[in-house]
Amino acid sequence: MTERSNGRRRPTIREVARLAGVSHQTVSRYLRSREGLKPGTLERIDAAVRELDYRPNLLARSMRTKRTGRLAVLMPNMVNNPAPMLHGAAGAAHEAGFTVEVVAPEGGAEERTARLLELADSGHVEGILALAPILPSVEERIDGDAAIVVSADFDDRMRSLGELSDAAPVYELVEGLAVLGHRRLFHVAGNLEFASARARRAAYLDAVERFGLESVGVHDGDYSAEHGVEAMRSLPAGRLPT
Numbered sequence: 305m306t307e308r309s310n311g312r313r314r315p316t317i318r319e320v321a322r323l324a325g326v327s328h329q330t331v332s333r334y335l336r337s338r339e340g341l342k343p344g345t346l347e348r349i350d351a352a353v354r355e356l357d358y359r360p361n362l363l364a365r366s367m368r369t370k371r372t373g374r375l376a377v378l379m380p381n382m383v384n385n386p387a388p389m390l391h392g393a394a395g396a397a398h399e400a401g402f403t404v405e406v407v408a409p410e411g412g413a414e415e416r417t418a419r420l421l422e423l424a425d426s427g428h429v430e431g432i433l434a435l436a437p438i439l440p441s442v443e444e445r446i447d448g449d450a451a452i453v454v455s456a457d458f459d460d461r462m463r464s465l466g467e468l469s470d471a472a473p474v475y476e477l478v479e480g481l482a483v484l485g486h487r488r489l490f491h492v493a494g495n496l497e498f499a500s501a502r503a504r505r506a507a508y509l510d511a512v513e514r515f516g517l518e519s520v521g522v523h524d525g526d527y528s529a530e531h532g533v534e535a536m537r538s539l540p541a542g543r544l545p546t
Contacts, residue, residue: 315356324352335401376405376423378416378434393433405429413437424450471500471507478511488518490545492535495526520545 317335321328325348334341334349341349352358375397377390394404409419417439423429431451438454481489491508494501505522512519520543525531539545 315358320352324348374429375402375431376429380436471503474507475511482515486546488545491522493524
């Protein structure tokens with residue numbers, strides 16, 4: 305089937321090949337992986353794909369190769385702003401020839417685990433990236449062939465854990481300021497629901513004490529510009545930080 309939903313004919317792989325001046329086998333190889341192709345060849349095929357607005361027929365490819373070309377990103381239902389992370393995941397997937405489906409079920413780890421198992425066994429996706437905790441016993445219950453990656457860097461609401469909440473750089477920053485001669489500091493903290501914000505706040509206070517400095521205060525914010533302005537306005541006029 306080569307018709308689009310708007311009535312326009314879908315461009316074919318042979319048309320891409322003809323416009324790029326390569327064989328249709330080369331375009332087929334390009335769609336599987338960009339590796340091994342010469343830069344000039346990649347540029348010509350890229351240009352042809354853009355000009356023709358070519359999109360692979362994923363249904364036909366999946367019937368032919370038994371692969372779906374689809375990945376799922378599993379995440380909590382309510383999170384602050386996952387857009388940059390999803391944009392990065394989708395970009396990496398597209399480069400590898402995959403499309404991404406975002407799945408955000410209601411509930412906690414139990415509901416996410418059930419949805420993950422359903423996706424893994426459905427045969428509709430080739431891989432699943434879980435950006436929130438799932439039940440630890442899930443590996444024993446998977447029957448499908450989908451590759452599964454579970455990030456250990458986020459909690460139930462995608463708040464940073466592990467390496468992402470490491471506050472060691474705060475010590476280095478405070479020490480660096482002390483070496484430059486600064487003796488009076490001020491800390492604008494992030495949302496204290498996040499382990500990373502709590503760890504950095506604690507590290508700041510510890511470093512100030514360790515290096516014999518003076519803190520004119522800590523302002524607990526929420527990472528917004530409004531709270532940044534509020535923090536500046538809260539500074540004591542006669543004892544400003546350096």
